[in-house]
Amino acid sequence: xxxxxxxxxxxxxxxxxxxxxxxxxxxxxxxxxxxxxxxxxxxxxxxxxxxxxxxxxxxxxxxxxxxxxxxxxxxxxxxxxxxxxxxxxxxxxxxxxxxxxxxxxxxxxxxxxxxxxxxxxxxxxxxxxxxxxxxxxxxxxxxxxxxxxxxxxxxxxxxxxxxxxxxxxxxxxxxxxxxxxxxxxxxxxxxxxxxxxxxxxxxxxxxxxxxxxxxxxxxxxxxxxxxxxxxxxxxxxxxxxxx
Ligand code: 13P
Numbered sequence: 001x002x003x004x005x006x007x008x009x010x011x012x013x014x015x016x017x018x019x020x021x022x023x024x025x026x027x028x029x030x031x032x033x034x035x036x037x038x039x040x041x042x043x044x045x046x047x048x049x050x051x052x053x054x055x056x057x058x059x060x061x062x063x064x065x066x067x068x069x070x071x072x073x074x075x076x077x078x079x080x081x082x083x084x085x086x087x088x089x090x091x092x093x094x095x096x097x098x099x100x101x102x103x104x105x106x107x108x109x110x111x112x113x114x115x116x117x118x119x120x121x122x123x124x125x126x127x128x129x130x131x132x133x134x135x136x137x138x139x140x141x142x143x144x145x146x147x148x149x150x151x152x153x154x155x156x157x158x159x160x161x162x163x164x165x166x167x168x169x170x171x172x173x174x175x176x177x178x179x180x181x182x183x184x185x186x187x188x189x190x191x192x193x194x195x196x197x198x199x200x201x202x203x204x205x206x207x208x209x210x211x212x213x214x215x216x217x218x219x220x221x222x223x224x225x226x227x228x229x230x231x232x233x234x235x236x237x238x239x240x241x242x243x
Pocket of ligand 1: 220
C-alpha cells in the first residue's frame with residue numbers, strides 16, 4: 001500500500017498575486033530539489049488564482065466558490081471564473097466560513113452537491129469548537145455527523161479534513177491520541193482520505209502524519225512561508241521511504 005500523504009496549504013487571506021507567483025515558483029523548485037513527485041494542493045486567495053505552469057505536481061484550488069456558472073452573486077466567484085484557470089479543486093466547509101461567514105450546513109451541502117456535479121475534487125472540512133470538545137466524545141461525534149449531513153460521503157473525488165476549531169491558528173495542535181480517536185470516528189462515517197488540520201508545522205508534522213488513520217495534512221499558518229512548506233514536504237517524503 002502506498003504510504004503517500006496528501007499535503008495541502010490553505011493561504012486563507014494571505015499572499016498577493018505577486019507573492020503567490022513567487023511562492024509557486026519557489027515551491028516548484030523546492031519540490032524538484034527534494035524529489036517530491038506527489039501532488040501538492042495550494043489554496044491561494046481568489047485574486048491570486050492562476051493557471052501556473054509548473055514541473056512539479058502543484059494543484060491549485062479555490063478556497064471558496066459559489067454554486068453557479070455565473071450570475072448575480074456579489075463578491076462571489078463561480079465556475080466561469082475558475083474555468084479561466086482550469087481550476088477543478090475547491091475547499092468547502094472550512095470552519096472560518098462556517099463560523100465567521102455564517103455558512104449553514106444546508107448551504108454547504110448545496111455547494112458540495114453542485115461542485116460534485118461539476119466533477120471537482122472537493123476538500124471538505126469538519127471539526128468541532130472547544131465547547132463541543134469539552135462536552136465529550138459523544139458530543140463531538142454528533143457534531144461531526146451534523147457536519148456531514150447532506151454530503152455524499154461516497155464521492156470518489158472527496159478528501160476530508162478534520163480541523164478542530166480550537167486547534168486552528170492557535171498553535172495548539174491536537175494530540176496524536178486525540179487525532180487517532182477522532183479520525184477513527186470519522187472513518188466510520190466516511191471512508192475517504194482524511195487529513196488533519198490545526199497548527200501543523202515543521203516541528204510536529206512527523207508525529208501528525210504518523211498517526212494511524214491520518215492520510216495527510218491541511219496546513220495554514222506554517223505553510224505560508226515557502227521554506228517551511230518545503231521542510232514539511234521533505235519530512236513527509238522521508239516518512240514515505242522509511243516505511
Ligand atoms: P493553521 O495551520 O493556521 O492552524 O490553520 C489550519 C487551517 O485552518 C487549514 O485550513
